[in-house]
Amino acid sequence: MSELQAVLYIASFGMFIYGLMGLTGPRTAVRGNWIAAAGMVVAVVATLITPGLQDGWLIGLGIAAGVVLGVPAARRVKMTAMPQMVALFNGVGGGAVALTAWVEFRESGGFAGEPAYVTVASLFAAIVGSVSFWGSLIAFGKLQELLPGRPVTLGRAQIPVNVVLVLAAVGCAVAIGTGVRAEVLVVGVLVFAALAGVAVVLPIGGADMPVVVSLLNAFTGLSAAAAGLALDNTAMIVAGMIVGASGSILTDQMAKAMNRSIPSIVAGGFGGGALATAETGAGGGSVRATSAADVAIQLAYADQVIVVPGYGMAVAQAQHTVQDMAKLLEGKRVEVNYAIHPVAGRMPGHMNVLLAEADVPYDRLKDMDEINEQFARTDVALVIGANDVTNPAARSDPGSPIYGMPVLNVDQARTVIVLKRSMRAGFAGIDNPLYADPRTAMLFGDAKSSVGEIIEELKAL
Known part of the structure; x- marks a missing residue:
């Protein structure tokens, strides 16, 4: 069974890559999407036949819930609303990774007896996944005009606040890595990372949102790859690295197209909604x-x-x-x-x-x-x-x-x-x-x- 699983994983990886190649042109994009989606189905099947897998029905329940919620939403969304749909779906992936890291902490008794790489990968996934989830929700709100498109900032205090929140999340993670088993610390990792995600994206103006969505997409991919490393799941590692790499390349290309550096965008962009009169420009x-x-x-x-x-x-x-x-x-x-x-x-x-x-x-x-x-x-x-x-x-x-x-x-x-x-x-x-x-x-x-x-x-x- 493990050999069959390995074969299915290899097949799914090939379909991921071949599907991604199809996205390079509009004539092959639809076919590429279908091939990549079929690859994900193969990867899920390979995961379900893992020897000793327990509570597989929960995975089936999650798949059913995703289909019921995702398919109608994807079919009904207008092309004008596709950017915020992408941001929302991307954020859900990051949130799932963050919650998986929390579950791993609980199941292992605070990573007791786990190799160091499992602890580090899980905590990295928790931080980056939480940042991606909450940052994507803010991006969704700005694109959907539920939140102001203009930068919402604390002024000069914004960057110090961002740094403090990130250091707080990393500090909780370091405490866990040194052997402290208190669950409040892993909750602290998720909460501080969540606040950091909100604090980083809120000051970014609407004009920079395409770059931000792409950057958060890369974050989700990297967090998924880290979670796959911790769980010893090859499919998550490969799929996460593909998403992370492609998202990083796209972010870099878009930043260059705007002649702006990624750090300057993250530090706070511009945007708003000024209105000129119809008679003057x-x-x-x-x-x-x-x-x-x-x-x-x-x-x-x-x-x-x-x-x-x-x-x-x-x-x-x-x-x-x-x-x-x-x-x-x-x-x-x-x-x-x-x-x-x-x-x-x-x-x-x-x-x-x-x-x-x-x-x-x-x-x-x-x-x-x-x-x-x-x-x-x-x-x-x-x-x-x-x-x-x-x-x-x-x-x-x-x-x-x-x-x-x-x-x-x-x-x-x-x-x-x-x-x-x-x-x-x-x-x-x-x-x-x-x-x-x-x-x-x-x-x-x-x-x-x-x-x-x-x-x-x-x-x-």
Whole structure:
């Protein structure tokens, strides 16, 4: 039976890795998800046939509860709410690891007689898992707008408080490692780590949430790998390391895309919800409104159009309508491409997933580095619900909170059309001087409705 278990584990690892490879492109992403999910089923079966396993019915009960709660939630969630769903599901994994470490403490009598590596791995899993769970809940609350998107901070006392909480959790863990068996210490580890998770994520502004979610995902993976080491469970070790490594790489890539270091993000970001008037833009410049008819004319007679999607497109569920508009323009021999910023939306790849869902050809989706030099020779840049990733202040204003962050060079296009509900600031909570640029015109309203009106006008031309 142990040999069969080893074979099943190896098969599940291969399916994890092969499934992850499928996530590198939209055409293979769905298949990759199914393969990785099947690998997890194989890993669970391998665990259930562990020789001497007791109370296997509890595992079955947990699986049933997860299916009943998880499947309907995953099927009903809108793409706009996917970032907070990812944060919530990731947090649950970290919480499960933290509770597992507590159970291991109780079952072993405070790790009495256990090898040192088991004690260290379990306590590491308890700290990191608890931080991940509670930090993910705060991230969920910010993304769901249950909590303010702006930084909630203690000011200068914030970093010292964070350090004290982390040291308190580590101190309790060290006391346990030296042989103190009091259960209050393991509770202290979980509580102090929980407070640290809350204290670290609350001061981080909404604009940094995609990076934070990715970082917490890496934390969950590392804690799961540590728990697997303590429990001698190969599946948890391998799966946890895959999640931890991929989450760490993604976090690093996103931080570089924002030209910010991970420590500076964790130390406190920016965000808010400032509101400018509909008549003025940043710095008091005037804003010019336009109509769907005028936009249609400019698009129809352009040679090249670049569509810049953002969270506003996701909220309006306008991706299919945008694709319909692009097909009309291509029928008029207009070249249409899509400029994708690494942190557009509220999770990595948010725009890619939405546009792939609308059957936009993948070769039309251009990364920021690939598309930026094309804006200067583009007739019309059509910005649909994107804000912070098009803000030229990131290049020109040293006093801007996003100064130095790479942005799409939308302002270099001959004409810029911005589709937006209102003049409300983006997730970073700062004004965008692009809107007051003489070459920019604003088409106010719901993105899906606005694009639909443009389509009708294009058909009439």
